[in-house]
Amino acid sequence: HSDFILTFACPDRVGIVAAIASTLAQDGWTITESQQYADPDTRRFFMRVRFSADRAVALDEVRTTLAPVLEPFEMDWDLHDASAPLRVVVMVSKQGHVLNNLLFHTQQGQVPIEIVAVVSNHPDWRDVVEWHGIEFHQIRVTAETKRETEQFVLDLMERTDAEALILARYMQILTDQMCRDVHGRAINIHHSLLPSFKGARPYEQAHRHGVKVIGATAHYVTADLDEGPIIEQDFRRVDHRSSAAELAAMGQDLEARALVHAVRAHAEHRVLLNGMKTVVFD
Amino acid sequence: HSDFILTFACPDRVGIVAAIASTLAQDGWTITESQQYADPDTRRFFMRVRFSADRAVALDEVRTTLAPVLEPFEMDWDLHDASAPLRVVVMVSKQGHVLNNLLFHTQQGQVPIEIVAVVSNHPDWRDVVEWHGIEFHQIRVTAETKRETEQFVLDLMERTDAEALILARYMQILTDQMCRDVHGRAINIHHSLLPSFKGARPYEQAHRHGVKVIGATAHYVTADLDEGPIIEQDFRRVDHRSSAAELAAMGQDLEARALVHAVRAHAEHRVLLNGMKTVVFD
Amino acid sequence: HSDFILTFACPDRVGIVAAIASTLAQDGWTITESQQYADPDTRRFFMRVRFSADRAVALDEVRTTLAPVLEPFEMDWDLHDASAPLRVVVMVSKQGHVLNNLLFHTQQGQVPIEIVAVVSNHPDWRDVVEWHGIEFHQIRVTAETKRETEQFVLDLMERTDAEALILARYMQILTDQMCRDVHGRAINIHHSLLPSFKGARPYEQAHRHGVKVIGATAHYVTADLDEGPIIEQDFRRVDHRSSAAELAAMGQDLEARALVHAVRAHAEHRVLLNGMKTVVFD
Amino acid sequence: HSDFILTFACPDRVGIVAAIASTLAQDGWTITESQQYADPDTRRFFMRVRFSADRAVALDEVRTTLAPVLEPFEMDWDLHDASAPLRVVVMVSKQGHVLNNLLFHTQQGQVPIEIVAVVSNHPDWRDVVEWHGIEFHQIRVTAETKRETEQFVLDLMERTDAEALILARYMQILTDQMCRDVHGRAINIHHSLLPSFKGARPYEQAHRHGVKVIGATAHYVTADLDEGPIIEQDFRRVDHRSSAAELAAMGQDLEARALVHAVRAHAEHRVLLNGMKTVVFD
Incomplete structure (x- = not known):
């Protein structure tokens, strides 16, 4: 059995869907799933097509077939094997609620990822992570060593074939260089x-x-802190009774859920x- | 400018999208909008395709072009002019909150319908309806006259070219015959x-x-009372403090919104x- | 039958509830309703007590009884007749969805207010307002006449014994003087x-x-535009598919509901x- | 420092609040928190009062002071030490999402309980539970041994001073006798x-x-299966695309959250x- 996902963006014009569907x-x-969106402001066309067949076909073979068909449309396109979980590295600091939720949902088979390593500037979550059979790396981040530790993460991603980096309440600001290095494949939860x-202390500001x-x-993640393209937002009603600390406690559920939702969509x-x-197709 | 919507359901198989997209x-x-769904239980395939061009084309001409393409797929299909508002007749009893909300959203251009007539077994909403320039008919419903008044509504729909019947808190039960007569084109709010x-008094039951x-x-609407295919549900949190009467008052907003949502989706x-x-494509 | 509501704020200390409950x-x-809140940051205590009896008692009589009991607690307090609807003046501009929703819910007995007049810088809603039997005043607002028209509204409120001013999508900015004049009794919907x-065009910003x-x-309403104390927020999920105009259309429901909710709470x-x-007791 | 919570229900009459507040x-x-509700249908009055002082006072001492004050009102009343976490026993079967969420929120200090033991008819969650330092007991439930295993749980609760029993997706039906034994102190998630x-397979029914x-x-929990007094419901929107299995997966989050919410409120x-x-005071 083969199961692939084609995603692309290109200038909107007649015949795109026809060309792909015919091929x-x-x-x-x-075609088991198909979603499209034409942005009326930019006249750009976005599409995701999932297709399968009851025979084994290599990703490269499909790529070779599709390339000449897609070429005339000036596309940014990508082809993915839908049956392979996305390999990710997760970073975390002291607060573990987002990591815990991601571990649990992954273990339950509800997020198609494989967490290949967890990196933290604190030792707190080593036990839990290793209990799940995942490698854990503690780093020490200072102004002087920041770039060095980032390079460690990039090397780790390369060594483990990780395709994405998940910041599960990792509280250190990445350098601009690191933001560029992981552009389009690093997800943060704010x-x-x-x-x-x-910026800092949002629940106090909200309060x-x-x-x-x-x-x-x-x-x-982008170099503009807290300005990167939004994938998912989760939210709930509160009232005057909650202190800033209580808002923060309530917010933990929202953070955990929003990140899992975003990681699933990305994966x-x-x-x-x-x-x-x-554009988030659902 | 021409703007059409094709909807269909058929057995799932290879080549459906390709055939339509190529044609x-x-x-x-x-193609400006395209949504599909394959039901894994029944192996049935559902699709909605919206397409437009900058020239005037008659609905019948498009129908003639598409018919031979669609024929081999054993489809139930329909073609609609997306620029023409759906003509509807609305029925209402004493409570006017759903009707009022539908009138307002229609007037604001947020629901692509034209309300061609309102029928009620009460006189209460005549003024509001006529103030909107819509014809109002009061009917008297008894066990003996029920079928007669239903025939009046069917005749009215035919005379006004109405394509749908909206029960906006119309509290009389329709006969089985009437349910069959308006099958697939009558929407009720429960x-x-x-x-x-x-059944009766749901807010008291909820309380x-x-x-x-x-x-x-x-x-x-189907002959099985309160069992017809669900288009939309709206809901909200409540607690112990609300009496049955207060639940009913809160529920009015939900009823009004759910019906507008469903009518918009249908239209x-x-x-x-x-x-x-x-299947409700969004 | 008598039905009163006492509200107050004062420094938190032992014996407040006991003094009032005993009296x-x-x-x-x-006591039919009782809500309290102690702000841990400011050590201020807020309370709302509703109480009734099966005999006719004048508001002033209750006030005279309570005054000496409350005096030692350095309270800001208010006593209201719970059976009297709050008299309000409403201001509106071209968009009528919020006004319409307020009129309908008021008419249905779901908001305990009496709309004594509507003031607008546009003629569009005169018919609807007068159809409800409410006086309508059109004003002409220019830089030169702004203060004059505001004085007209203040005079109107005085003449009609209006206790609150509701800005139901009134798109003119009030002068600082006007904001002070209606402090604590004017509600805006943003x-x-x-x-x-x-500021301007929030749906475009959101998009x-x-x-x-x-x-x-x-x-x-306060002199700091869009910075006044928040009474209510309503919200909903959206996605990439909605244009700024569609967000604005969806937002109309939220605006209409949030204002009705806030006006009901205030009244x-x-x-x-x-x-x-x-502090909003619910 | 002392911190107590008084809860009671009694026939509604004048002077209840005054008597307690004065004492x-x-x-x-x-008084740091005070919530009341009078049921208009039954004329019963419900209240929860939390009060504190900066000195050490024994629960029994407060009980002795309050008893004569409360006695004339025909109250069902209870006095609790607000600073003592509620001791609970948790039961679970094969699905661990609800247990996991409860463990995590408890560990994070967000639910004032102490889980003193976990009992399961499956071995799956032993490792996780013991990793948290909580005793784990595996039971074997058959028609013949059901009452015996229930007695084991009751003995365990007595030995550990557990005040509540939490069924965190425990899939065995309790006997009527057991339901009576834990009346008012056992919480189930359906x-x-x-x-x-x-009954069975609710997500399939929903689908x-x-x-x-x-x-x-x-x-x-009551002897009427799935009919016991509702403490909390959590819910979310779904659409036609979700299979019964996907609904079940989505529902896991709702189950986990609803149970934590209910246990927190109870505790x-x-x-x-x-x-x-x-009556759930919030």
């Missing part, structure tokens, strides 16, 4: 409904403003970048 | 989260059970019947 | 989840950021000011 | 929005009906029984 039909593929309450809703935002190749925004 | 591409149509609390969520259900040809269920 | 019990009142997207949630905020004397925030 | 004030207690889809919302219900003594319903 797949001729080769006996069944503990506010961005663009509200950027001070007396807002009636709090939330969390999972987004791609299922449902997220396409559209400038500073995303 | 549309050859004729210079741009004031509970079906299948909970069928007695001490549930923490109430809701409303918009569904197609945009986003709802396809799948046995006793629906 | 009310001695006079044969039944079409974003404040403090996100202050540009690609947020996954939009909302509306009802707040007390039921459930909202107490706590610096730049509110 | 507490005389003894120098500060994987549907009760009273919808009682068959094509509902647009799924949920989970935490309720007190904070916020839940009072009101016949077949609950």
Whole structure:
């Protein structure tokens, strides 16, 4: 059995769907999922097509078949094996609620990823991580060593064939260089409904403003801190009774869920970048 | 400018999308929306394709072009002019909150329908309806006259070219014959989260059970009362403090919104019947 | 039958509840609702007590009984007749969805207010308002006449004994003087989840950021535009498919609901000011 | 420092709050939380009062002071030490998502309970439980041994001073005798929005009906299976695309959250029984 996902973005024009659908039909593929979106502002067309067949076909073979068909459309395109879990490295600091939720949902088979390593600037979660049979690396981050530790993570990703980096409440700011190095494949969770309450202590800011809703935002990492393309936001109603500390405690559930949601969407190749925004097919 | 929507259901097989996409591409149509769903239980395939071109084309002409392409796939298919609002007749009893909300959203251009007439077994909403420039008919429903008044509604729909019947808190039970006559084109709003609390006084039932969520259900009318295919459900959290009367008051917003949502989806040809269920493309 | 609501804020200390409860019990009142909140940051205590008896008692008589009991606690306190609807003046501009929803819910007995007049800088809603039997005043607002028209509104409120001013999508900025004149008794609806997207065109800002949630905020009017104490926020999930115009259309429901919710809370004397925030008892 | 919670239910009459507030004030207690509810149907009055003082006072001493004050009101009352976590025994079967979530939130200090033991009819979760330093007991349940194993649980609760029993997806039906033995102190999580889809395979039932919302219900255990007083329901929107298996996977989050919410409310003594319903102060 073969199961692939094609994603692409290109200028909108007549015949895109026809070209792809005809090629797949001729080769006996069944289209099992198909989502499209045309951005009326930029006239750009985004598509995700999942197709399968009851025979073994290599990814490269499909790529070779599709390339000449897609070429005339000036596409940014990608082809993924839908049956292979996405290999990821996770970074975490002292707070483990997001990591814990990701570990559990992954273990339950609800997120198609394989966590190949966890890196932390604290020792706290070593036991849990190793209990899951995952390698754990503690790093020491200072102004002087920051770039060095980042290089360690990049090397680790290369060594483990990791395709994505998940910041599960990793509280150190990445260098601009690192942000560029993992562009489009690193996901962060911020503990506010961005663009509200950027930066530090968002729950205290929310408390001070007396807002009636709090939330969390999972987004791609960019050099503009807390400004990367939003993948998912989760949120809930609150009222005057909650202290900043209680908002933070409530927010943990939102953070954990938003990140799992975003990682699942990314791992299922449902997220396409559209400038500073995303297209998330559901 | 031409703008059409094709909807269909058929047995799932290879080549459906390719056949349609190729035909549309050859004729210079741009596919602006495309949604598909394959039911894994029944192996049935559902699709909605919206396509447009910058020239005037008659609906019948498109139908003639598509018919031979679609024929081999054993489809139930329909073609709609996306630029024409759906013509509907609305029925209402004493409570006017659902009607009022539908009138307002229609007037604001947010639901692509034209309300051609309102029929009621009460005089209460005549003024509001006529103020909107819509014809209003009061009917008198008794056990003896029920079928007669239903025939009046059917005749009215025929005379006004109405394509759908909306029961906006119309509290009389339709005869089985009437349910069959308007099959697939009549939408009712029930004031509970079906299948909970069928029948009369659902908010009292909800209150007695001490549930923490109430809701409303918009569904197609079938002879099985409160059992028709669900199009939309809206819901909200409640707690012990609300009396049955207060639940009913809160529920009015849910009913009004759920019906508008369902009518919009139906009028945009986003709802396809799948046995006793629906496929609602969003 | 008599039905009163006492609201107050004071420094937190032992014996407040006891003093009030004892006084009310001695006079044969039944406490039907009681809510309290102690702000741990400011050590201020907020309370709302509703009490009733099966005999006619004048508001002033209760006030005279309570005054000496409350005096030692350095309270800001207010006593309200719970059976009298709050008299309000509403201001609106071209968009009528919030006004319409407020009119309908008021007419249905779901908001304990009496709308004594509507003022607008546009003629569009005269018919609807007068159809409800409410006086309508059109004003012409220019830089030169702004203060004059505001004085007209203040005079109107005085003449009609209006206790609150509701800005139901009134798009003119009030002068600082006017904001002070109606301090604590004017409610505005802003079409974003404040403090996100202050100022003009919030839905366009939301669209540009690609947020996954939009909302509306009802707040007390202060001279700091869009910064007044928040009473209520309503919100919903959105995705990449919605244009700025579609977000605005979806947002109308949120705005209409958030304002009705806030006006109901204010009219039921459930909202107490706590610096730049509110305490909203529910 | 002393911190107590008084909860009670009694016939509604004048002077209840005054009697309690005066007694507490005389003894120098500060009321930090106070919630009340009068059921208009049954004329029963429910109250929860939390009070504290900066000195050490024994629970029994407070009980002795309050008893004569409360006695005339025909109360069912309870006094709790708010600083002592509730001791609980948890039962689980093969699915561990609810247990895992409860363990994590408890460890994070977000639920004021101490899990003193976990009992399961499967060995799967022994490692995780023991990793948390909690004793784990595997039982073997057959028709013949059911009552015996229940007695084991009752003995375990007595030996460990456990005050509550949490069924975290324990899939064996308790005997009527056991239901009576743990009346008012056993909480179950059912994987549907009760009273919808009682009994087995609720997600399959939900899928068959094509509902647009799924949920989970935490309720007190009674001999009427899935009919006990509802404490909390959590829910989310779904659509036609989800298979029964996917609904079940989504529902796991709802079950986990609803149970944690209910256990927290119960452990904070916020839940009072009101016949077949609950009063849940928040």
